[in-house]
Amino acid sequence: MADDATDAADAAADCYHGHRRRWWKEAVVYHIWPRSFMDADGDGIGDIRGIIQRLDHVAALGVDALWISPHYDSPNVDNGYDVRDYRAVMAEFGAIADFDALVAAAKARGLRLVVDLVANHSSAEHAWFVESRRSKDDPYRDYYIWHPGRDGGPPNDWRSFFGGSAWSWDDATAEYYLHLFAPEQPDLNWENPAVRREIYEIMRFWLDKGVDGFRMDVIPFISKDPSFADYPPEHRAQPHYHHAAGPRLHAFLQEMHREVLGPYGAVSIGEALGVTPEQARLLVDERRGELDMLIHFDALLVDRGEGWRWRPWTLPDLKAVFTRLEAALDHHCWRTVCLSNHDMPRLVSHFGDDAPAWRVRSAQVLATMLLTVKGTPLVYQGDEIGMTNYPFGDIAEFEDVEALGAWRVSVEAGDVPPEEFLAHMRRTSRDNARTPVQWDDGPNGGFTTAPPWFVVNPNAAEVNARTDRAAPASVFRHYAAVIALRKQALALIYGDFTDLDPAHPRLFVYSRRAGDDGYLIVLNLSRDEVDYELPETARPGAFVLGNLTPPAAEGTHLTLAPWEARIYRLAGEPG
Numbered sequence: 399m400a401d402d403a404t405d406a407a408d409a410a411a412d413c414y415h416g417h418r419r420r421w422w423k424e425a426v427v428y429h430i431w432p433r434s435f436m437d438a439d440g441d442g443i444g445d446i447r448g449i450i451q452r453l454d455h456v457a458a459l460g461v462d463a464l465w466i467s468p469h470y471d472s473p474n475v476d477n478g479y480d481v482r483d484y485r486a487v488m489a490e491f492g493a494i495a496d497f498d499a500l501v502a503a504a505k506a507r508g509l510r511l512v513v514d515l516v517a518n519h520s521s522a523e524h525a526w527f528v529e530s531r532r533s534k535d536d537p538y539r540d541y542y543i544w545h546p547g548r549d550g551g552p553p554n555d556w557r558s559f560f561g562g563s564a565w566s567w568d569d570a571t572a573e574y575y576l577h578l579f580a581p582e583q584p585d586l587n588w589e590n591p592a593v594r595r596e597i598y599e600i601m602r603f604w605l606d607k608g609v610d611g612f613r614m615d616v617i618p619f620i621s622k623d624p625s626f627a628d629y630p631p632e633h634r635a636q637p638h639y640h641h642a643a644g645p646r647l648h649a650f651l652q653e654m655h656r657e658v659l660g661p662y663g664a665v666s667i668g669e670a671l672g673v674t675p676e677q678a679r680l681l682v683d684e685r686r687g688e689l690d691m692l693i694h695f696d697a698l699l700v701d702r703g704e705g706w707r708w709r710p711w712t713l714p715d716l717k718a719v720f721t722r723l724e725a726a727l728d729h730h731c732w733r734t735v736c737l738s739n740h741d742m743p744r745l746v747s748h749f750g751d752d753a754p755a756w757r758v759r760s761a762q763v764l765a766t767m768l769l770t771v772k773g774t775p776l777v778y779q780g781d782e783i784g785m786t787n788y789p790f791g792d793i794a795e796f797e798d799v800e801a802l803g804a805w806r807v808s809v810e811a812g813d814v815p816p817e818e819f820l821a822h823m824r825r826t827s828r829d830n831a832r833t834p835v836q837w838d839d840g841p842n843g844g845f846t847t848a849p850p851w852f853v854v855n856p857n858a859a860e861v862n863a864r865t866d867r868a869a870p871a872s873v874f875r876h877y878a879a880v881i882a883l884r885k886q887a888l889a890l891i892y893g894d895f896t897d898l899d900p901a902h903p904r905l906f907v908y909s910r911r912a913g914d915d916g917y918l919i920v921l922n923l924s925r926d927e928v929d930y931e932l933p934e935t936a937r938p939g940a941f942v943l944g945n946l947t948p949p950a951a952e953g954t955h956l957t958l959a960p961w962e963a964r965i966y967r968l969a970g971e972p973g
C-alpha cells in the first residue's frame with residue numbers, strides 16, 4: 399500500500415505506512431467485566447474499588463486503555479446490559495464518587511478509560527419504558543417500538559437472541575414491543591430524534607467526567623428494517639445480518655459523530671455483530687465520520703453454525719478471517735482484534751489447549767497472535783493469566799440469561815437432549831468467561847472474602863495471577879513482553895498483514911511489513927512438533943521474541959516445538 403508518494407505524505411501528516419497515527423490504533427485495550435474482576439467491599443460481587451485495587455496488575459501488563467463493561471444502574475437481567483439509569487452507578491459496584499476515583503486512578507497510571515454504551519435497548523425498568531407502556535399517547539410511547547399483532551400473534555417472525563420471539567405482548571395497551579434480546583431489554587426507537595438526543599446527552603455526561611470514549615453494544619442494530627416484514631430467506635438462519643443492515647445506520651452514526659464523538663475527540667469501538675468485513679469498511683472509513691473501529695465476530699464465531707451451534711473448525715478457517723479483513727479494510731480504516739470477551743468461551747479453551755501440559759504454552763501462542771495480527775488488541779480479563787473454561791455439569795450451575803433462554807427453547811421444548819445441550823454449553827457458554835478472576839491460591843481465588851456471586855473455577859489453586867506471574871513460564875509475562883515489543887515496533891502495528899501459508903493445518907506463518915521494515919511471525923497451534931521450510935518470500939532476520947528459546951542458526955528450515963511462538967525481524971527486501 400505504501401509507495402514513495404505515500405512515504406512523503408506520511409512524513410507530512412504524522413502518518414506511518416499510509417495510516418494516520420492515532421493513540422487508539424497503537425493501544426492495547428484491557429477489557430474488564432466488573433462483576434467478576436475484584437470485590438473490594440466484601441459482598442461477593444466485583445466493584446469499582448476492586449478495579450482500582452487491581453489497576454497495578456493491569457498497568458504492569460503495559461496496556462494503554464481499559465474498557466469496562468456496563469457499570470450503570472441495572473436490574474441485572476443481562477448483567478448490566480439492561481440499563482435502568484444511564485447516569486447512575488450500579489449500587490453493587492459503588493457510587494459515582496468511586497467512578498470518579500477510577501478515572502483519576504487510571505489517569506495517574508497513564509491508562510485511558512472507555513465505557514460501555516448500551517444504546518440499542520434499555521432495561522424495561524428504565525423510566526422511559528415505564529412511561530412508554532402506560533398509554534398509546536404517552537409522550538414516551540415513541541421512545542420504543544410498538545406494533546399491533548398479526549393474525550393473533552406477534553407482528554413478524556423476528557427472534558430474540560435469548561430465545562423465543564423478539565416481541566412481547568403488553569396488556570396495558572394491547573400491543574407488542576420489540577426486544578432483540580430479553581423481554582426485559584426493550585429496543586429503543588432511534589427513528590425518534592428525542593431518543594437520539596437523550597443518548598448524546600448521556601454520552602456527554604460521561605465524557606465530561608473524563609472518559610475517553612465508548613465501546614458501543616450491538617450498535618449496528620439501531621436502525622430497524624422499516625417494513626417490519628418477516629426475515630428475508632437469506633437471513634432466516636442468521637438474523638444478525640438482517641438486524642445490522644438497517645437503512646439509517648450510517649445516517650445515525652454520522653449524526654452521533656457530528657454531535658458528540660467528533661467535538662470531544664472520543665474514541666468509538668462498535669460491537670459489529672452481523673457486519674461482514676466488506677460492510678465494515680463503510681462504518682470505519684475515517685473519511686465518513688462514523689466509528690473508529692469495530693469488534694468483528696468472524697474469528698469468534700468460526701466454530702458456530704446455524705443457530706450458533708458449535709461445529710468443528712480448522713486453523714485455515716481461522717486464518718482466513720484475518721486475510722479477509724486485510725483485504726476489506728484499507729489504510730483509511732482501522733479494526734480491533736478480539737479473540738475473547740465476556741460473551742465467549744475462555745481464549746485458551748476456545749482456540750488453544752487447556753490441558754494442564756499445554757495451557758501455558760498455548761495461551762502464550764494465542765497472546766502472540768492477538769498482539770501481532772493487525773488491529774487494536776482487546777485483552778479480556780483473566781486471559782492474561784491463562785484462565786480456562788469452567789467444568790459445568792448441570793444447567794443449575796449456569797447464570798446467564800442466554801444459556802437459560804436456550805435451555806428453555808431447546809431442551810424444555812423437547813428438541814435437544816439435555817446431555818447434548820450441556821456438551822454444547824460447556825464449549826460455548828458465556829458463563830465460562832464470567833467466573834471470578836483468580837488472583838491467588840487462597841479462598842475464592844482471592845476474588846472475595848464473602849461467598850462469591852458466581853462459581854470460582856476449581857483450578858484456582860493452580861491457575862491464578864500470583865502463581866502465574868511468579869512462574870518461570872508465565873502467560874502474564876509473555877503478554878507483557880509482546881506488548882512492550884509493540885511499543886517500539888510501528889511495523890507490528892501498521893504493517894501490512896500477509897498470511898504466508900494459508901492452508902497449513904498447524905502453523906500460522908505471517909508477516910507484518912511496512913516498506914523495508916517488518917516482522918515475521920511463526921506460530922505452532924498444535925501439540926505436534928512441526929518441521930517447516932519458510933517460503934521464499936519471507937527470510938527471517940534476527941530472532942526477537944518467543945515463548946521458548948529456538949535452536950541457534952536454523953536458517954530457513956525451522957523445527958517448531960508444540961505450541962511454540964516466534965517473532966523474527968524480516969530480513970531484506972521481499973523476494
Ligand code: TEU
Nearest residue numbers: 476479516559579615616671741800828
Ligand atoms: O452482545 C451481543 C452479542 O453479540 C451477544 O448476544 C452474543 O452474540 C452472544 O452472547 C454469543 O453467545 C452484547 C453484549 O456484549 C452482551 O453481553 C449482551 O448480552 C448483548 O449485547 C445485549 O446487550
